[in-house]
Amino acid sequence: RMRTLAWLGIASLCLGAAWAVPDKEERRKAEKLKADLALYEHVDLDNYDLTLDNYGEILDLSNYEDLYDYSDLAPKIEVGTLAPRPKDPAALPNLGTTAETPKLQPVTTAGPVHPAPIPTQGECRPLALPSCLLCLCIGTSVYCDDADLEHIPPLPPETTYLYARFNRISAIRASDFTGLKKLKRIDLTSNFISWADVDAFRLLPSLQELILPENRLTALPELPRSIIRLDARLNRIPSTGLQPEAFRDLKQLQFLHLSDNQLDHIPAPLPKSLRSLHLQNNNIQTMHEDTFCDSQDHSQIRRALEDIRLDGNPINLSLFPNAYFCLPRLPTGRFF
């Protein structure tokens, strides 16, 4: 009888857990949403007191340590729920110890691991398995760093964040990202990319961050309207490598980082949303009075554009005394 009771107990536990699944799903979505909002807070700092120094801290997300501050931490937590559950509860402490790596520490769903049924329709659904074997798929993030890749691997349709840094990718084809409607961030830092098809990114409706520093680009592909941050530092892009008025219609663009390229003028017009323009270490020699401010409208204020870097360019900023009146801060550069 004891056995029957125990069995019943377990059965009801399982049932309870099964019922809890939709709830859990809901909660997961809520967490995800929160995480997404956190990303916005991160990008969308409403803080005008930032110095260049802490900008570096806040915006330079290109190193490994910052990786773990990313908002996709929440999906990462799901690793626990995706792993096959040991039948023997004695094996559970093991799970606990793997979850104790510092990276997984800020787990919001901490607490005892309940023997919930394995979610069969979870995020590791038949995804594009080849790339999930080659790379690490955690939630909807795909990590392919330092994996000797020469091409963008086929990606699961749900991919939201892609990290393929420190590889040997030399070209981005229009077909590499087709249909990835949820893709928000692409990070291809430090590859050998010298070519990107014009349409490679333009048709991605959710893309907010395109991160391409330390490559060999000589032209910038077209960007989707959803873009918030473009980082193409340390490439070989001349001004002729930018489409005319390339940034005019990008009404979400806040961070445009093109330092250490071969630009010989400041791209214009710049969208009102822009907050940070990094053009240091290029070959900019001159500019127009209208580059930042509308010379016809002296009441104009561009509060957002508080971080302009023009140092390391052969331009004498003193020659354009009327170019800065609308800015909350003078550009960084040579004024003598």
Ligand SMILES: *[C@@H]1O[C@H](CO)[C@@H](O)[C@H](O)[C@H]1NC(C)=O
């Ligand atoms: C920069 O421009 C200012 C103002 O015209 C001028 O006084 C100064 O000599 C210039 N500096 C150089 C290095 O040309």
